[in-house]
Amino acid sequence: MTKQAILAGVILVVLLSAGAFGQDRPEAVVDSSNLTGAILPAPVTNIEAKNHKYDDGERIDLFWEKSVDDPDNIFGYKVYRIDKDGASELVRELLPGTTEYFDEEVENDVPYQYIVAVVGEAGEAPSEMTPEVMAAWEFFNFSKLNILILGFIVCGSVLFFISSAKSGKKLFIRKIGGLEALEEAVGRATEMGRPILFIPGILDLDDVQTLAAITILGKVSRVIADYDSKILMPVSRSLVMTSARETIKESYMSAGRPDGYNDNMVQYITDEQFGYVAAVNGIMVREKPATCLYLGAFFAESLILAETGNSIGAIQIAGTARPGQLPFFVAACDYTLIGEELFAASAYLSGDPKQLGSLKGQDIGKIVAMSAIILGTLAMTFASAWELGFMQSLLDILNSIFVTN
Amino acid sequence: MDWQIFGVWLAAFMTLGIISFLYKDNVFYKAAEAIFIGISAGYWFIVFFWDSMVGKFYVQAIESPEPEHHVWVGLILGILMLARLSNKVGWIARWPLAFVVGATAGLYMMMFFVSNAMVQVQSTIMPLWETGDGWFTVFNNIVIIIGVTCGLVYFFFSKKHEGAFGVAAKIGIWFLMVTFGASFGYTVMSRMSLMLGRLDFLFGTWLEMIP
Amino acid sequence: MNTRMKEIIATVAIVAFFLICKYVLPKPLEFSPLVSNLIIGAMAVVFIIILIRTLQGKYIERRIVFLLVGIALLLPFFMQFDLPLQVSPEVKATYDALESLPPGSKVLASFDYDPPSAPELQPMADAFMQYAFENDLKVIIMGLWPQGPQQANQSIEAAFVANPALREKVEYGVDYVNLGFQAGNEFVIVGMGKGFRSMFPTDMNGTPYDSIPLVKNITNFGNIDFSLNFSAGKPGTVEWVQVGVDRYKLRMAAGNTAVQAPAVYPYLNAGQIVGLMGGMSGAAEFEKITGKTGKATTYLLSQSSAHLVVIGLIIIGNVAFFREKKGGK
Numbered sequence: 001m002t003k004q005a006i007l008a009g010v011i012l013v014v015l016l017s018a019g020a021f022g023q024d025r026p027e028a029v030v031d032s033s034n035l036t037g038a039i040l041p042a043p044v045t046n047i048e049a050k051n052h053k054y055d056d057g058e059r060i061d062l063f064w065e066k067s068v069d070d071p072d073n074i075f076g077y078k079v080y081r082i083d084k085d086g087a088s089e090l091v092r093e094l095l096p097g098t099t100e101y102f103d104e105e106v107e108n109d110v111p112y113q114y115i116v117a118v119v120g121e122a123g124e125a126p127s128e129m130t131p132e133v134m135a136a137w138e139f140f141n142f143s144k145l146n147i148l149i150l151g152f153i154v155c156g157s158v159l160f161f162i163s164s165a166k167s168g169k170k171l172f173i174r175k176i177g178g179l180e181a182l183e184e185a186v187g188r189a190t191e192m193g194r195p196i197l198f199i200p201g202i203l204d205l206d207d208v209q210t211l212a213a214i215t216i217l218g219k220v221s222r223v224i225a226d227y228d229s230k231i232l233m234p235v236s237r238s239l240v241m242t243s244a245r246e247t248i249k250e251s252y253m254s255a256g257r258p259d260g261y262n263d264n265m266v267q268y269i270t271d272e273q274f275g276y277v278a279a280v281n282g283i284m285v286r287e288k289p290a291t292c293l294y295l296g297a298f299f300a301e302s303l304i305l306a307e308t309g310n311s312i313g314a315i316q317i318a319g320t321a322r323p324g325q326l327p328f329f330v331a332a333c334d335y336t337l338i339g340e341e342l343f344a345a346s347a348y349l350s351g352d353p354k355q356l357g358s359l360k361g362q363d364i365g366k367i368v369a370m371s372a373i374i375l376g377t378l379a380m381t382f383a384s385a386w387e388l389g390f391m392q393s394l395l396d397i398l399n400s401i402f403v404t405n
Numbered sequence: 406m407d408w409q410i411f412g413v414w415l416a417a418f419m420t421l422g423i424i425s426f427l428y429k430d431n432v433f434y435k436a437a438e439a440i441f442i443g444i445s446a447g448y449w450f451i452v453f454f455w456d457s458m459v460g461k462f463y464v465q466a467i468e469s470p471e472p473e474h475h476v477w478v479g480l481i482l483g484i485l486m487l488a489r490l491s492n493k494v495g496w497i498a499r500w501p502l503a504f505v506v507g508a509t510a511g512l513y514m515m516m517f518f519v520s521n522a523m524v525q526v527q528s529t530i531m532p533l534w535e536t537g538d539g540w541f542t543v544f545n546n547i548v549i550i551i552g553v554t555c556g557l558v559y560f561f562f563s564k565k566h567e568g569a570f571g572v573a574a575k576i577g578i579w580f581l582m583v584t585f586g587a588s589f590g591y592t593v594m595s596r597m598s599l600m601l602g603r604l605d606f607l608f609g610t611w612l613e614m615i616p
Numbered sequence: 617m618n619t620r621m622k623e624i625i626a627t628v629a630i631v632a633f634f635l636i637c638k639y640v641l642p643k644p645l646e647f648s649p650l651v652s653n654l655i656i657g658a659m660a661v662v663f664i665i666i667l668i669r670t671l672q673g674k675y676i677e678r679r680i681v682f683l684l685v686g687i688a689l690l691l692p693f694f695m696q697f698d699l700p701l702q703v704s705p706e707v708k709a710t711y712d713a714l715e716s717l718p719p720g721s722k723v724l725a726s727f728d729y730d731p732p733s734a735p736e737l738q739p740m741a742d743a744f745m746q747y748a749f750e751n752d753l754k755v756i757i758m759g760l761w762p763q764g765p766q767q768a769n770q771s772i773e774a775a776f777v778a779n780p781a782l783r784e785k786v787e788y789g790v791d792y793v794n795l796g797f798q799a800g801n802e803f804v805i806v807g808m809g810k811g812f813r814s815m816f817p818t819d820m821n822g823t824p825y826d827s828i829p830l831v832k833n834i835t836n837f838g839n840i841d842f843s844l845n846f847s848a849g850k851p852g853t854v855e856w857v858q859v860g861v862d863r864y865k866l867r868m869a870a871g872n873t874a875v876q877a878p879a880v881y882p883y884l885n886a887g888q889i890v891g892l893m894g895g896m897s898g899a900a901e902f903e904k905i906t907g908k909t910g911k912a913t914t915y916l917l918s919q920s921s922a923h924l925v926v927i928g929l930i931i932i933g934n935v936a937f938f939r940e941k942k943g944g945k
Binding site: 456457493515517520521525528588596597609611612615616 | 625632634638641643644645646685686690693694732736797798802803806817825845855857861862863873874875877878882883884885887897911918919922926
Binding site: 076092093095096097102104105132179266273274297300322323324325343404 | 678716720721732835836838839841849850862875876878879920
């Protein structure tokens, strides 16, 4: 047994030595001089350099097993890159404990080699040099195939329903509480001879909630134009101002009253959140609108606005997809469009095939999500409680569908 | 005159002016409001001028030794926005608007689809119970699964809320209301913090009474 | 006396009150335990009176509510009570994540808030900054909100005041850097994923990126060990998760205003962020766990007393509601 062990040891040493002599040792590129007489730390092992898959050819991934002296007897690691001419460059110094480095400063289709040196008190202990590796460009990222397929399912459904709606097929959307109240609220303001305040949130046109608000504004302003009521619309974004003016103008024109429109209906106040709120509060208490509509993206101002609106006795209808602000609208307003109901309301009121189709297509997405959650939960419960193989397989399939890494 | 002290007194006056709105609209509030709006509009103009016009355009496209030529596209789109000032060519302003909306929609589609849909579905898939789980964990897991599923049912627009589907939707809205309650609590906390900041300023920085 | 006259008298009284506070009362003002207890007792009596009047159908005006909340927030500033505080798992997770970083780690701190949200977020930022400097973490500061980087500078100053030795120890450009604000919301994060340099050609002071020792070798998120985001809204934590974490695999924790925290919890539960500090309580817990007692701990007493007042008013409000309902029937 002892003899076998000795023989095995000798063979190992010979093999390791052969391996060492067979490789280009990196003395020329790293400082491995022993200045203090201290012992060099153990080098890293199993170093491997790989082309990063599915990218635009600008990254090489480097992996290694850390030095046995890590973390107590080392200062860290140094990564050296050697190009095809043999010139080496220190690309990064890393902390102890690190076992990977992603080099993102490489050129496409150029061969590189790497050395990782362990830095200790005595100097640097270099690793073996990796074989040549090139960063290659891939056209298609197969690791995200599942996202593409799911995206196709949802977007495909949206497109399908849009084309159905365009072809004249009537798409059913359930009744949304609060929508009937819109016209009633406008009518009430007209009867009282007081204005309607419309706040489209405080985000810009790049937010889908603002877009939904502008769509609803189109319908509301049409009713206002028909009733000859007055609308006040202070906004906090210049782009929203221009688009709201255009929308209201169109409504007045389609109502056959282009003379009733004027640009002052929509006024830009300021981008500053609380400056805007202060101004809207002021407008509310001075103009005393009979109806306040808050539709769009709201933040801290939601409660301040709804509370002021409440104090002046206005009918208030709100709608936002910001979950943090919904509680205040629910508490302080007469009707609230919760989350996606805002978009549904926009689709419902406009009857626009694109919006209707999007809503129906998203419903397909919800069916997929609900099914996955219910199936996955059952599969995971049964797989873990009774170790059922087919349940585990089902779970693996679901995981592979929803994995995002 | 010590401008720092003047600044503190002015800030205190402004704070009290805004707080006076709690009583009713008044001249102090109106003054503070007008000053605030004016200053903030001016502030944002300056911020955007230096960060966008100078920082993003002038520095990158003109001053830099390696000019970024694509920045000119942004400038041209920005100038097109000004077409709105003219009644004749105002329609051109829709192009940059379309660019902003389109680019953002494209970015958001991936962001929300991955972060808010796929990752959330994956993390909601959980065992109702596992060996060694306490009753509280089991209860929590069941609540999460029912809450998420019923919440999704409420936001399903293709079917009327009636029968079993209606019951699920009703459970969904109950879950939403409970969530809103918790959220309300958090926000009350936040609003108190805003007020605390001002009180700390008034009674600490200005009146120097806080230990 | 007409209303106008009453209002003038009230205004004069308020001005007189502040002048007395400024020029007559002792500074700083501290209540003895006896006075503190008397005040608490008086508040309780006020509530009982309000409750009795409500039961009699005499409701209080909304301005009284504002006044009560204001008093509840203000008076604890001058009281000396210790509040028991339990550190929540999500705050502990934030601290543990910071603790696990070896000295020299590069931490990206994005300050995405402005002065109105400072009461909640500044204490977290102050405690973090002091912790980072004391533990030799290299801090790279930036902001998606224009005023964010200025708030960061205040935190740096607060860290120096709390521990004067740090002023000598840490060096700008080597131990920390303030890259400043960049407009563009989440597009900035997308751009940083490709390269920090293109988004921040210079730091806040105009120093070129490549001349700053701390960042010259930092290409993108791959070179960042950890990230902490102080956020008051949009753009903020949600955008950082969606782009920084989910796309570029950034390891991140967040400090949020209480308003925003409920919207961020799903990301915490899904493991997209490692820790979360929510609102003033989150800030106070973070101060406690890092051992750097600051304003959040002081504020928490005021906040708790205001919460008690709010709970009391909710009960009274419900009494009024059910009384009216019964009367209506």
